[in-house]
Amino acid sequence: MATSTAYPRSGSPSQTKRHTNAKTHPPATVLLIYPLTLILGSIYSVISPTARSSQNFGSSSSLTPTIATDINLPTSQRQHRPNPVNYFARKNNIFNLYFVKIGWVWITFAFLSLLLTRPYYTKAPGNLRGKRSVQALLRYAIVTCAWFLTTQWFFGPAIIDRTFVITGGKCERLPAAMANADDNTAWEDLKVVFTAAACKASGGLWKGGHDVSGHVFMLVLGSAFLALEVLGTSQSVSNGTAENSQVHDKCESDGEYTVVNEHSSTDPVARYSTKFVWVVIGLSWWMLFMTAIWFHTWLEKLSGLLISVSVVYITYFLPRSLPAWADIIGIPGFEPAVRIE
Ligand SMILES: CCCCCCCCCCCCCCCC(=O)SCCNC(=O)CCNC(=O)[C@H](O)C(C)(C)COP(=O)(O)O
Numbered sequence: 001m002a003t004s005t006a007y008p009r010s011g012s013p014s015q016t017k018r019h020t021n022a023k024t025h026p027p028a029t030v031l032l033i034y035p036l037t038l039i040l041g042s043i044y045s046v047i048s049p050t051a052r053s054s055q056n057f058g059s060s061s062s063l064t065p066t067i068a069t070d071i072n073l074p075t076s077q078r079q080h081r082p083n084p085v086n087y088f089a090r091k092n093n094i095f096n097l098y099f100v101k102i103g104w105v106w107i108t109f110a111f112l113s114l115l116l117t118r119p120y121y122t123k124a125p126g127n128l129r130g131k132r133s134v135q136a137l138l139r140y141a142i143v144t145c146a147w148f149l150t151t152q153w154f155f156g157p158a159i160i161d162r163t164f165v166i167t168g169g170k171c172e173r174l175p176a177a178m179a180n181a182d183d184n185t186a187w188e189d190l191k192v193v194f195t196a197a198a199c200k201a202s203g204g205l206w207k208g209g210h211d212v213s214g215h216v217f218m219l220v221l222g223s224a225f226l227a228l229e230v231l232g233t234s235q236s237v238s239n240g241t242a243e244n245s246q247v248h249d250k251c252e253s254d255g256e257y258t259v260v261n262e263h264s265s266t267d268p269v270a271r272y273s274t275k276f277v278w279v280v281i282g283l284s285w286w287m288l289f290m291t292a293i294w295f296h297t298w299l300e301k302l303s304g305l306l307i308s309v310s311v312v313y314i315t316y317f318l319p320r321s322l323p324a325w326a327d328i329i330g331i332p333g334f335e336p337a338v339r340i341e
């Protein structure tokens, strides 16, 4: 008889019965796709003649031996440089402007479309729908907070801007009025000295420090978040049977398992929303690959990757071995185990 529930720990007694969507509950090794993408991009940037010539014209700085060097040049100097040959090496490529630069909006829409259309939420029995939705929103809040603090604001400049300044970087060649910012200067002026976006917008040169790749960070975090959500909440294989099969759900009210019929994979809205999410994931991967080829040093890409993978690990993989944490944020597609006593 089922008497208590718990998330399984590795090495827990064999009498624990899991209700997990094993085939769609990916192992941590899936995250290897990201370092592999960065390695592949870096290799391509070395062996491709086009990429190599792009690096050569941007090699004036020994600190950033890629066309990332060019990124920080003031407009006047940039105008004398040829436009990169490859479309995706241009910062103003349409995918960078309308996808990556407003990337968190796309990720938010994709996540909401899952939350509103997936049978895992919409057809969940009893108060399980509320619990699953709240936990999903909590996971979204965690990754959004991480994105916000790392790239936008961390009690002032974002973490990547602070890292840049701490490692010796600064905003150079600022117009004189801006450069004289002191303790009494308004935040708007200080921002120019301490944040990459404001420095570049004022015509300054963001130069000299370790410039963690915001693109790598955001694209890895956003795509891993969506992929783990979409896979975890997939109804394709639950108990060894095919799609449209019966899915076991634990009914919180009486502690017993109930069997819930789900026919919603035939629901076109759910299908389109899943496709939309995979398009966002696919485009994120492609833009990550492009960043890997055309922008930044390998160390700057690696630091972006490490920060994002840490957040993903804490949100999606740590709960598997830490039941107390799993109770709070949940594991998509992974129901509590039932201990048979
Ligand atoms: C005590 C802790 C307090 C923490 C407070 C956290 C508050 C979180 C609020 C979050 C608001 C969520 C809003 C969600 C809706 C949106 O997505 S609106 C924002 C839209 N903006 C973007 O999507 C920008 C995405 N772009 C970037 O982040 C950067 O451009 C980049 C990709 C990192 C690259 O950087 P560059 O400098 O441009 O190269």
Ligand SMILES: Nc1ncnc2c1ncn2[C@@H]1O[C@H](COP(=O)(O)O)[C@@H](OP(=O)(O)O)[C@H]1O
Binding pocket: 071, 088, 089, 090, 091, 092, 093, 096, 200, 211, 212, 213, 214, 215, 216, 287, 288, 290, 291, 295, 296
């Ligand atoms: N895949 C990509 N496509 C186009 N531009 C990219 C890119 N990856 C990075 N960049 C550009 O490289 C600069 C540094 O990126 P990041 O630090 O976020 O990785 C940014 O320039 P701007 O800030 O001048 O727009 C960004 O737009």
